[in-house]
Amino acid sequence: MGTLDRLWEERAGEFAGTAMRYLRLVANSGFMFSIYALFLVGGFMYPAFLEWLPAYVPVLELFTLLFTYFLTRNPIRTFLKEADMVFLLPVENQMRSYFRKSVVYSYTLQSLFIVLLYFILGPLYQNRLFEESNSFLLVLVIILAVKGWNIASAWAEWRLQDHRVRFGLLAGRVILTASLLYIVFADASWLMAVILLAVMAGVYAFWHGRLAKKYALKWEAVFLMEQRRLSSFYRFIQSFADVPFIKSPVKRRRWLSGLAERMPFQKDKAYRYMYVKAFVRSGEYLGMYARLLLVGCLVMYAFPFEWLRVLVSVLFVYLTGVQLRTLWYHFDTNIWPDLYPLALSEKEYSFQFLVLRLLMLQSVLFAGAYLLLGTYMLFSLFILGAGLLLSYYLSRQKPKNRLELS
Numbered sequence: 277m278g279t280l281d282r283l284w285e286e287r288a289g290e291f292a293g294t295a296m297r298y299l300r301l302v303a304n305s306g307f308m309f310s311i312y313a314l315f316l317v318g319g320f321m322y323p324a325f326l327e328w329l330p331a332y333v334p335v336l337e338l339f340t341l342l343f344t345y346f347l348t349r350n351p352i353r354t355f356l357k358e359a360d361m362v363f364l365l366p367v368e369n370q371m372r373s374y375f376r377k378s379v380v381y382s383y384t385l386q387s388l389f390i391v392l393l394y395f396i397l398g399p400l401y402q403n404r405l406f407e408e409s410n411s412f413l414l415v416l417v418i419i420l421a422v423k424g425w426n427i428a429s430a431w432a433e434w435r436l437q438d439h440r441v442r443f444g445l446l447a448g449r450v451i452l453t454a455s456l457l458y459i460v461f462a463d464a465s466w467l468m469a470v471i472l473l474a475v476m477a478g479v480y481a482f483w484h485g486r487l488a489k490k491y492a493l494k495w496e497a498v499f500l501m502e503q504r505r506l507s508s509f510y511r512f513i514q515s516f517a518d519v520p521f522i523k524s525p526v527k528r529r530r531w532l533s534g535l536a537e538r539m540p541f542q543k544d545k546a547y548r549y550m551y552v553k554a555f556v557r558s559g560e561y562l563g564m565y566a567r568l569l570l571v572g573c574l575v576m577y578a579f580p581f582e583w584l585r586v587l588v589s590v591l592f593v594y595l596t597g598v599q600l601r602t603l604w605y606h607f608d609t610n611i612w613p614d615l616y617p618l619a620l621s622e623k624e625y626s627f628q629f630l631v632l633r634l635l636m637l638q639s640v641l642f643a644g645a646y647l648l649l650g651t652y653m654l655f656s657l658f659i660l661g662a663g664l665l666l667s668y669y670l671s672r673q674k675p676k677n678r679l680e681l682s
Contacts, residue, residue, distance in 0.1 A: 284374045287355035298513045335404040344454040350430035352382040361495045432484035435491035511560045547626035554606045568596045573645045582655045589642040589659045597670030632671035639663025
């Protein structure tokens with residue numbers, strides 16, 4: 277038992293040490309400077325944003341949706357390795373302490389992010405929803421309690437084999453969480469909030485709490501969850517340093533994969549075809565691209581001044597270009613592309629071809645989003661022109677000379 281307890285601490289400590297060394301490399305890059313600049317500008321403009329925000333904006337509904345998402349999204353870091361499914365599976369009954377630490381660790385990190393987000397949105401909350409500071413802190417306590425219920429329930433649900441049952445339970449947790457948050461944020465009925473909290477406690481006690489006694493843990497599913505978390509972290513770091521290869525999930529996405537099928541089936545288009553397929557079907561690139569596009573549009577909407585919207589659009593095009601660098605290394609661990617009778621210049625051109633068009637599309641969409649928000653056509657042209665110029669520059673910057681972690 278003691279050995280298993282030390283095993284979790286050793287693995288968590290090993291990952292923390294490696295992550296800190298990688299994050300120091302990221303902190304010294306221009307990417308972090310862009311993030312700092314965004315926070316500084318956002319903090320400076322926050323009071324003006326609160327005054328500018330129209331009264332018809334559904335702040336209550338947006339708060340409910342945002343926090344429901346983060347409370348019901350519960351990835352759990354277990355630090356499991358592939359060999360554990362062979363060597364640790366026989367001692368699963370002795371690993372309750374190991375997995376309990378994993379759940380507490382995941383809850384702590386995710387709660388820290390939620391607290392940070394809550395305090396960032398605090399001025400908006402007090403300005404539009406409720407002004408009493410006591411209620412502000414009480415709501416935070418309720419949010420953290422609901423987060424604990426969600427993550428404990430989610431961990432128990434990983435013992436269920438049928439993904440449809442897990443999805444149904446997730447839907448139920450989303451409904452309960454959203455209902456409670458709506459009532460609390462609206463300051464509608466604290467009695468109803470207490471009743472919903474009691475329902476949550478009862479559901480866990482009479483359903484989730486008994487799953488551990490009836491079902492064994494689904495190790496394959498938990499290991500895949502761990503691999504997805506590691507993959508997300510290392511894909512981000514890969515823009516700045518060499519990292520170990522982590523398998524990424526591949527999704528067919530037939531409705532988008534057809535774009536690659538329209539390309540001419542020619543020898544010199546092989547890398548272009550592969551890069552388009554990798555972007556569309558990988559579990560990382562397409563989601564990153566869509567998230568940055570959506571967040572960029574939301575931040576543009578939040579800033580009331582025209583020149584700041586131009587700056588935000590250019591900044592998010594730059595952030596997207598930095599993140600797309602990792603696509604260059606997507607096939608580095610696959611031996612087959614190295615055997616293709618193609619020059620390296622074909623790979624470079626195909627990579628630049630895709631990145632240029634993705635960034636140009638994002639620039640056009642940002643300019644279009646501004647037309648829906650702004651009043652001056654000239655600023656929309658500025659966004660388009662600056663975005664296209666930056667897109668061309670970033671597409672010509674082939675990633676190279678990445679830092680190696682010693």
